[in-house]
Amino acid sequence: MTRLALLALAVTLASPxxxxxxxxxxxxxxxxxxxIVARxxxxxxxxxxxxxxxxVRDRNFCAPTEYTRAAYAPTRTDxxxxxxxxxxxxxRGDWFGDY
Incomplete structure (x- = not known):
């Protein structure tokens, strides 16, 4: 790809x-x-x-120092x-299961 094509792609992806x-x-x-999250x-x-x-699906998609917390979101059916x-x-206070 040319630089111009790459620039056009970047501008398109960054557009509102x-x-x-x-x-x-x-x-x-x-x-x-x-x-969707699982895939x-x-x-x-x-x-x-x-x-x-x-x-995220699991901790593999977090930074090495991060942990996961169950996530709930509103959907059309629930x-x-x-x-x-x-x-x-x-x-500091999260190491004993308080998160």
């Missing part, structure tokens, strides 16, 4: 129109949302309105659907 196409859990059924391994999904989060996990950096 490309970002506005983020898939939302509220448009999916609970099994569909869970399946992708790690993915950013909208969770209703302007909110979003990054969901207001509190378990769709995977989120990554978090444990704090």
């Amino acid at each position: 129109a490309a970002q506005a196409q983020r898939q939302s859990t509220t448009d999916l059924t609970c099994p569909q949302a869970r399946g 992708a391994g790690g993915i950013v999904l909208g969770t209703g309105g302007p909110t979003y989060d990054r969901f 207001p509190r659907c378990f769709i995977g996990y989120t990554c978090f950096e444990p704090g």
